[in-house]
Amino acid sequence: MKINVEECARMLKEQDDILILTHAHPDGDTLGCGFALCRALLKMGKRVRVECGDPIPKKYGYLYDDIDTEDFEEKFIVATDVATLNLLGDLSDKYGSRINLCIDHHGTNTEYAEYLLLDDTAAAACEIILKVVKALGVEIDAKIAGCLYTGISTDTGCFRYSSTTGDTYRAAAELIDLGADNGKINRIMFETKTKTYAALERMAIEGMQFFCNDRICVITITQDMYEQTGSNEQETEAIAPLTRQTEGVEIGLTIREKTDGSCKASIRTFESVNAAELAKNFGGGGHLQAAACRFDCSVEEAKKLLVEKGRELLK
Amino acid sequence: MKINVEECARMLKEQDDILILTHAHPDGDTLGCGFALCRALLKMGKRVRVECGDPIPKKYGYLYDDIDTEDFEEKFIVATDVATLNLLGDLSDKYGSRINLCIDHHGTNTEYAEYLLLDDTAAAACEIILKVVKALGVEIDAKIAGCLYTGISTDTGCFRYSSTTGDTYRAAAELIDLGADNGKINRIMFETKTKTYAALERMAIEGMQFFCNDRICVITITQDMYEQTGSNEQETEAIAPLTRQTEGVEIGLTIREKTDGSCKASIRTFESVNAAELAKNFGGGGHLQAAACRFDCSVEEAKKLLVEKGRELLK
Numbered sequence: 082m083k084i085n086v087e088e089c090a091r092m093l094k095e096q097d098d099i100l101i102l103t104h105a106h107p108d109g110d111t112l113g114c115g116f117a118l119c120r121a122l123l124k125m126g127k128r129v130r131v132e133c134g135d136p137i138p139k140k141y142g143y144l145y146d147d148i149d150t151e152d153f154e155e156k157f158i159v160a161t162d163v164a165t166l167n168l169l170g171d172l173s174d175k176y177g178s179r180i181n182l183c184i185d186h187h188g189t190n191t192e193y194a195e196y197l198l199l200d201d202t203a204a205a206a207c208e209i210i211l212k213v214v215k216a217l218g219v220e221i222d223a224k225i226a227g228c229l230y231t232g233i234s235t236d237t238g239c240f241r242y243s244s245t246t247g248d249t250y251r252a253a254a255e256l257i258d259l260g261a262d263n264g265k266i267n268r269i270m271f272e273t274k275t276k277t278y279a280a281l282e283r284m285a286i287e288g289m290q291f292f293c294n295d296r297i298c299v300i301t302i303t304q305d306m307y308e309q310t311g312s313n314e315q316e317t318e319a320i321a322p323l324t325r326q327t328e329g330v331e332i333g334l335t336i337r338e339k340t341d342g343s344c345k346a347s348i349r350t351f352e353s354v355n356a357a358e359l360a361k362n363f364g365g366g367g368h369l370q371a372a373a374c375r376f377d378c379s380v381e382e383a384k385k386l387l388v389e390k391g392r393e394l395l396k
Numbered sequence: 397m398k399i400n401v402e403e404c405a406r407m408l409k410e411q412d413d414i415l416i417l418t419h420a421h422p423d424g425d426t427l428g429c430g431f432a433l434c435r436a437l438l439k440m441g442k443r444v445r446v447e448c449g450d451p452i453p454k455k456y457g458y459l460y461d462d463i464d465t466e467d468f469e470e471k472f473i474v475a476t477d478v479a480t481l482n483l484l485g486d487l488s489d490k491y492g493s494r495i496n497l498c499i500d501h502h503g504t505n506t507e508y509a510e511y512l513l514l515d516d517t518a519a520a521a522c523e524i525i526l527k528v529v530k531a532l533g534v535e536i537d538a539k540i541a542g543c544l545y546t547g548i549s550t551d552t553g554c555f556r557y558s559s560t561t562g563d564t565y566r567a568a569a570e571l572i573d574l575g576a577d578n579g580k581i582n583r584i585m586f587e588t589k590t591k592t593y594a595a596l597e598r599m600a601i602e603g604m605q606f607f608c609n610d611r612i613c614v615i616t617i618t619q620d621m622y623e624q625t626g627s628n629e630q631e632t633e634a635i636a637p638l639t640r641q642t643e644g645v646e647i648g649l650t651i652r653e654k655t656d657g658s659c660k661a662s663i664r665t666f667e668s669v670n671a672a673e674l675a676k677n678f679g680g681g682g683h684l685q686a687a688a689c690r691f692d693c694s695v696e697e698a699k700k701l702l703v704e705k706g707r708e709l710l711k
Contacts, residue, residue: 240555240568241586243579247569253555254565264558268666271556272641276610279642286598295591326587327594 082196086209089198090216092182093159097127100155102180104163105134105170109270112137113207113232114161114184116144120228121219128153134170138315140269144228157181162206162232165191184209204242204249207232211252223260230261231270239271278319280310285320291330292388296395298330299388301380302337314339321347321371332359332391338380346387348372354394362390397511401524404513405531407497408474412442415470417495419478420449420485423633424585427452428522428547429476429499431459435543436534443468449485453630455584459543472496477521477547479681480506499524504672504681519559522547523567538575545576546585553637554586557685593634595625600635606645607703611710613645614703616695617652629654636662636686647674647706653695661702663687669709677705 084092093099101119103111115131122129130150137145158180163169164187166177183194186209188201200209207229214221214229221229233253237245240253257263274282284306290299300320307313317337324333333349346363349371350356356372363386365374376383399407408414416434418426430446437444445465452460473495478484479502481492498509501524503516515524522544529536529544536544548568552560555568572578589597599621605614615635622628632652639648648664661678664686665671671687678701680689691698 234555240549240578241582243583245572245578247572250565250569250572254562254569257560257562257565262558263555263560267556268558272637273643274641275643283601283604286601289598322587326589328588328590 083192084196084198086198086212086216089182089184089196089213092196093122093213093217094125096157096181098153098156099127099129100158100176101129101131102158102160102163102169102172102176103131103133104160104168105172107133107135107137107141109141109235110205110207110232111162112141112144113205113228113230113235114210116148117207117210117214117225117228117232118159118161118184119145119148120222120225121214121217123148124219124222125217130155132172134172140273141231143266143269144231147224159184160194161210162186164189166193184213202246204244204246205233205236207236208249208252211256221256221259223262226256226259226261227266230256230263231266234263234267235270239267274319275312275316277310277312278316281306281312281316282320282323284310286323289324291327293392293395295327295329297332297334297388297391298324298327299334299336299384300324301384302335303380304338304340321349325349325351331395332356334384334387334391336376336380336383336387342379343375343377344380344383345375346373346383348374348387354391359387359390359394363387398507399511399513401513401527401531404497404499404511404528407511408437408528408532409440411472411496413468413471414442414444415473415491416444416446417473417475417478417484417487417491418446418448419475419483420487421629421633422448422450422452422456424456424550425520425522425547426477427456427459428520428543428545428550429525431463432522432525432529432540432543432547433474433476433499434460434463435537435540436529436532438463439534440532445470447487449487451630455588455590456546458581458584459546462539474499475509476525477501479504481508499528502683504683517561519557519561519564520548520551522551523564526567526571536571536574538577541571541574541576542581545571545578546581549578549582550585554582559683559685589634590627590631592625592627593631596621596627596631597635597638599625601638604639606642608707608710610642610644612647612649612703612706613639613642614649614651614699615639616699617650618695619653619655636664640664640666646710647671649699649702649706651691651695651698651702657694658690658692659695659698660690661688661698663689663702669706674702674705674709678702 101115103115159182180194184198186203186206321335335347348356360372360374363374418430475498495509499513501518501521636650650662663671675687675689678689
């Protein structure tokens with residue numbers, strides 16, 4: 082059942098022993114939501130904890146490293162920024178059937194929770210959590226502001242994407258005034274490359290290839306490159322956008338070799354090509370301008386297949 | 397003489413045949429200021445034109461390509477986002493001695509103009525121009541909003557730098573509401589690399605060097621690299637931030653060789669080092685975390701000098 086911000090706040094006020102779930106492969110928005118809401122509910126004297134199906138990358142430590150969590154049997158379960166149950170990853174089986182409340186900004190939300198607070202005009206789910214925390218009457222301190230700012234900044238590519246509205250910027254302004262350390266947060270999220278990633282990126286850029294009159298750009302990442310740089314697959318999320326940045330490129334492909342010799346491709350496009358359609362040819366899927374698929378063949382073979390299909394789509 | 401926004405607007409209202417100067421090696425902020433102010437004054441029925449000492453890179457075309465300019469003898473000269481006279485480049489000799497008004501956000505402004513509207517708390521000079529245009533009583537249309545948004549977005553690294561305040565975000569929100577196409581502008585400014593620039597960037601990254609236990613990162617750009625890639629100095633503004641992105645780097649240096657064999661260095665730092673202080677050693681200046689200076693020596697010699705001074709500052 083869909084509810085509004087005030088109904089959501091009223092419901093949370095009545096509950097205790099609250100478990101907050103983020104999605105697996107956690108990003109700044111789901112974690113920002115989870116820990117901001119957790120902090121707000123703790124300030125109200127409730128027992129709360131956050132769970133994620135995957136390990137949380139170290140760089141997000143500042144969101145939660147001062148929170149003392151105690152164990153308790155959850156009586157109320159909230160999922161934040163989780164569009165579908167399978168996105169809970171390993172937590173899906175354990176909690177999937179009894180999620181009381183979901184707070185989300187994905188238009189594709191499958192309404193799996195008993196109650197749903199959805200605003201698909203929000204560029205980040207943290208924009209909605211900001212409203213909920215205000216409706217709870219909790220004073221937003223610098224830590225809460227930092228969590229919420231992190232979600233808004235990361236889900237908008239640091240205020241870069243066209244999804245970013247005037248309201249998004251106003252929310253950010255408010256959070257900065259409340260103490261969010263925007264300079265530091267953005268530096269951690271966007272300006273800091275680990276040495277191993279920086280080495281991998283250099284190697285990836287050096288090996289960039291262009292096809293179809295430079296309308297297709299391909300980066301391949303092999304296991305050998307991980308070995309040479311000390312990097313690993315967890316560090317590759319920033320590679321895919323690089324393929325789409327050169328003028329004239331309409332399809333950007335990043336093909337990563339897995340340890341078993343199979344591989345995974347990330348597809349990035351602009352308006353002229355539907356990335357999900359390209360991925361669908363190989364059993365994958367995704368969004369209009371960002372999609373992915375897997376191959377049971379070598380990186381070189383996958384490249385050939387993808388470039389061939391890409392060429393057809395460009396005609 | 398320092399003046400405030402209202403005094404500035406009153407002065408502009410009284411003038412006609414206005415020449416607006418941007419700094420050489422133009423960026424989004426100086427151009428955004430120039431063309432936003434130009435558009436506002438044109439709407440007031442005045443004769444106005446903008447001049448820059450260097451060619452304006454093609455990507456900024458949308459700022460001005462619909463403006464019809466006529467030639468006229470200037471009676472009032474305004475410099476926007478120009479901290480010192482030498483930053484006017486080739487226009488310095490022609491106009492330097494008779495600049496009536498300067499609108500700027502650099503604390504290092506040398507007060508070379510008859511009147512100075514300065515706000516060094518503004519992250520971008522376009523934040524100040526927004527206030528001036530409002531004080532002029534001009535209705536801000538989508539084109540003016542786009543110019544001002546461009547300056548704010550580019551001078552803050554797309555709202556990334558710590559110089560970005562709540563007010564900066566509120567100005568951006570207002571401009572988006574007024575029609576600035578933020579998604580498109582940010583894609584042009586931050587997501588699109590010309591083929592020649594992409595080639596130059598690859599070469600720059602391949603040649604990246606680290607000093608002082610990887611706390612100093614240096615990129616050098618030579619005339620030979622421009623020749624090999626078909627790129628040129630106008631395309632190099634996105635290089636400097638790359639020097640600061642690897643974990644552990646505190647000083648990022650980009651040294652560009654000029655055609656006459658001299659060179660120019662861009663300095664990027666984090667809180668631990670004052671970039672302007674480093675630049676000052678070599679007659680340059682700038683902000684806390686971004687500064688520049690010139691050298692009458694080779695790139696290699698300049699690198700040695702900068703790394704040496706940088707090493708001292710890191711102690």
